[in-house]
Every structure is written in structure tokens, then in C-alpha cells.
Amino acid sequence: MRVTVDIVLFTIRERRLHLLLIRRLAEPFAGCFALPGGFVLPDESVDAAAARELREEAGVESVYLEQLYTFGEPGRDPRGRIITVAYYAMVPQTQSLQAGTDAADAAWFPVDALPPLAFDHLAIVQYAHTRIRNKLGYTNVGFELLPAKFTLSELQVVHEAILGEPLDKRNFRRRVQLQGIVKPTKEFQATGRKPAQLFRFKD
Amino acid sequence: MRVTVDIVLFTIRERRLHLLLIRRLAEPFAGCFALPGGFVLPDESVDAAAARELREEAGVESVYLEQLYTFGEPGRDPRGRIITVAYYAMVPQTQSLQAGTDAADAAWFPVDALPPLAFDHLAIVQYAHTRIRNKLGYTNVGFELLPAKFTLSELQVVHEAILGEPLDKRNFRRRVQLQGIVKPTKEFQATGRKPAQLFRFKD
DNA sequence: TGACTAAGTGTTCACACGACACTATTCTAG
DNA sequence: CTAGAATAGTGTCGTGTGAACACTTAGTCA
Numbered sequence: 001m002r003v004t005v006d007i008v009l010f011t012i013r014e015r016r017l018h019l020l021l022i023r024r025l026a027e028p029f030a031g032c033f034a035l036p037g038g039f040v041l042p043d044e045s046v047d048a049a050a051a052r053e054l055r056e057e058a059g060v061e062s063v064y065l066e067q068l069y070t071f072g073e074p075g076r077d078p079r080g081r082i083i084t085v086a087y088y089a090m091v092p093q094t095q096s097l098q099a100g101t102d103a104a105d106a107a108w109f110p111v112d113a114l115p116p117l118a119f120d121h122l123a124i125v126q127y128a129h130t131r132i133r134n135k136l137g138y139t140n141v142g143f144e145l146l147p148a149k150f151t152l153s154e155l156q157v158v159h160e161a162i163l164g165e166p167l168d169k170r171n172f173r174r175r176v177q178l179q180g181i182v183k184p185t186k187e188f189q190a191t192g193r194k195p196a197q198l199f200r201f202k203d
Numbered sequence: 204m205r206v207t208v209d210i211v212l213f214t215i216r217e218r219r220l221h222l223l224l225i226r227r228l229a230e231p232f233a234g235c236f237a238l239p240g241g242f243v244l245p246d247e248s249v250d251a252a253a254a255r256e257l258r259e260e261a262g263v264e265s266v267y268l269e270q271l272y273t274f275g276e277p278g279r280d281p282r283g284r285i286i287t288v289a290y291y292a293m294v295p296q297t298q299s300l301q302a303g304t305d306a307a308d309a310a311w312f313p314v315d316a317l318p319p320l321a322f323d324h325l326a327i328v329q330y331a332h333t334r335i336r337n338k339l340g341y342t343n344v345g346f347e348l349l350p351a352k353f354t355l356s357e358l359q360v361v362h363e364a365i366l367g368e369p370l371d372k373r374n375f376r377r378r379v380q381l382q383g384i385v386k387p388t389k390e391f392q393a394t395g396r397k398p399a400q401l402f403r404f405k406d
Numbered sequence: 407t408g409a410c411t412a413a414g415t416g417t418t419c420a421c422a423c424g425a426c427a428c429t430a431t432t433c434t435a436g
Numbered sequence: 437c438t439a440g441a442a443t444a445g446t447g448t449c450g451t452g453t454g455a456a457c458a459c460t461t462a463g464t465c466a
Contacts, residue, residue, distance in 0.1 A: 356443075356444070356445095372445085372446095373445085373446070376445080376446085377447095394443090396441080396444075397442080397443055397444045397445080398444080400444085400445090
């Protein structure tokens, strides 16, 4: 019985939630897109395997990484009995990516416009998307998708991208400020029009 | 690399949340209590393995069963590299239990008075307890711990046992009735004092 | 300097939740 | 048969939270 990890790596591009897919070179599903991932080595923890695969296949380091669910149907991989532990991860759009990968083989796709996926990776993606949508309600998920300093409008774009629906600007700003999860800096971001105040996460 | 399942089986006894533990006969941790569980067979899904172990070790059938988390630290089992997929399950206190087990080897323990546990099973139990406490807030967890017909006082006892704190009777009854998750039957349970109306889950 | 663009800001209403105490019904024991 | 014990059952008010809703301000660029 072999064990793999698969990682749904999210980011925000052009105001939409994207995830990283890699084109498979080997059979099965050669030429098909799949999630980054691979086998757990004998002496590493499952969490460490996920972090290592993210580094090797996506070129990202020290990102937010959380275990999602384990998929263990006997027929899910035609090569034999392979159980996979799914993770999701998040990177800010600014982080340089795919450093260790041939650019032709890895690409970002919007979550609502995915190509056909190998194995049961579509189910994993849907599970991950549902999880972060729910987590948005009761945690601070979303910060991991932004740089250390960000404007409240940028934070709102993140929330809208994850939820897939527009939010009211005044209600959103009031909520995040009253919850005390952000704190203002004295800097402003001059990006085109009226400069926007930059914020940080509190803690 | 081998894969096991471990199941935290909850029930309510004497107004407190209990879980089932089995005394280990073999090394390692011989004589110590552990969660019911065992190896995933080559041709069964991980979910099916959890259901099978519940049947074999606890004698319970067709209970509510949900995957929790996968624990995969390399040193967690002294026998070698074993990854475990943890589940939790719930049975009403009325269901006959431990049918397939030597009664001397399986016993219910209150979650707040557990004996020393084998492996990392204490961490699994704590994870399961946290999960059901949280789920109580936004789902209908708790019904699985009751028979099909139950009084609102019985439902309140379940919630108090899971949360570990007393709840206000009027607020509790108002909430569950307004949420429309229970529907009244025309039967009453004559149990000692004033008879209590029986309810069912809606859907 | 006028037009465009994004930032920023308050009020009102409905609903959910928490705190809080008494009456009603049945059984049992004297 | 009557008193007491035990559990079932019930309503109000204050507070906080979330949703709906429109205009002003500051800066850029043509």
C-alpha cells in the first residue's frame, strides 16, 4: 500500500481564485493536468512530504499548508492501491513561483474554469474550495494570499474571490476592523488614483 | 508503508460524553488502552475499513462515521512506518454494543477521565472532541447520539455533554425549534414525572 | 481644469442570542 | 388523599451582529 500527498495550491490572480496544475508527463493520464504531489518517503512525516512536494514541483517555500482529507478508494489510481492525503496551501500573488519547474508544464487556472483533471483530483479541488469558503466565516484565512502589507480593498478582493460573490464595501470594512484582525500602518499605497491606507495582520 | 484506521466511538452515558477503548493484548503497549482500529485491507476503501473495524471490535453496525484527520509522523508507531486515518463515530446509548468483543477488553470511559492511551491516541481523541464541539455550532451533530424519537431534554443533555457546560433550557428549546431541525410527534414519554413530548429529526 | 477612478465613510432594520423565574403535571411516600 | 419531589414547559427584554443602501474625497490623466 503506497501513500501520496496532493496539494491544492491557491492564489489570487486578476481578482479570481486560481490554483496550480501540472501537466503529467508519465502514464497514467499522460498529458492531463493534475495537482502537484507525490509519494511520501519512508522517513518523512506526511506534512513534510507535502511541504517538500510544494518546494520541488511549485518552487514555493514556507507557505500556509493545511491537511484536508484522505482519499482512499481502491480504484482511484490505476497503478494499484494508492491512498492520498490531500492538502491545501496558499501563496500571495507576489511570490515568485514555479522556480523548480519547467514553465510549460505548470500553470495557474481559475477554479471555475479548470481543464479535465487526472485521477480524482477534481473531487479534491472541490473539497478544498468548500473548505476555504467555510473557513472564511470563522477564521482569518485569506491573509496568506496577501503580502504582509495590504489595503482593505485588496483583502476584500480575496474574500470575494473565495466566496465567488461580491461583498458590500462598508460592511466588509466595518467587520474586519471591529474584529481587530488587522491594524493600520502609517503608509499609503499610491496605485493610480486615490492612495489607499496599508494594513497588517494583527498577530 | 502501512495504513491503519482508528475510530473514536462516542456515546452518552449518565449525562456525560464517553468513548470506547479496547485493552491491547499484543505488544507494543500491551495492557494499555487504545482506540478500536486496524489495518486497511488491500481491496477495501479506507471508509470501509473504519466501518469494518467498528463492526469487528465494537460490534456496532451502520453508525454515523466521519473521517477526522490523518496522523503520519514517522515515529508514531514503534513497529515501523504506519500512517493512521482517524475517524469518529457516534452511537445512541440504547444500541447494544461490544457484541463481537470480549467484554473484559472493551470499556466506555468519560472523555474527561481517560486512562493512559497507546500510541498518539490521546491526540486523536482530543482532535475528535474538538471537532464535534465545533460542529455542534453549525450542524445537526448530536442526533446520532439519540434514538429516532427523543425529548428536547434528552437533546439538551447531549449538547451539554459535548460542550461540557450547562445550557439555558428556554434558549436551547427556542433555538432548536426555530431552526426547524426537529419536528414534534404526538407521543409522550412517561418517564417518572411529568411526561415529555417526543420529537424526531426533520430530514 | 474637467472627467475618470478608486478610497473611504454611517445609519437603520431585522434577527439571533443570552440572561432570567415561574407554573404545570405526574409520581411517590406518608 | 394530600404534600412534596422531580422534571416539563413557557416569554420578555436588552444587546450585539449582519444586511441593505449612496455619496464625498483624493488623486491621475488627458
